[in-house]
Amino acid sequence: MSNSNIQSVQKTTTAQAVNGRARLLGVYFTGTATPATLTLKSGGASGTAKLTLTTPAAAGSQDLIIPDAGILFEDGIHIGVSSAEITSVTLLFEGGAAA
16 A cells, blocks of 8 residues: 555646645646647746656647656646647646645
8 A cells, every 4th residue: 555645636728736845746648739838837837847848749648657756846836838739737746735
């Protein structure tokens, strides 16, 4: 049995996803055939970028499992999407609370 409480949250636009200190463990996103950029920041929309991904030029879904203890976001996790080409983003995290 795991001694952590892994949670998930899904967003479809740029938004605050997690409030409070949290560790990002995984990302799943869907998109169209046009590349776009997904940025995860600590500290809100103007915070520090901790992870930036460019989506492939192919419609479908992608996932990223972050090894070891994940990425620490000291002040919540904010999802920034560069365009409507990213249709949804799901985060797996521990700590914090879904926004």
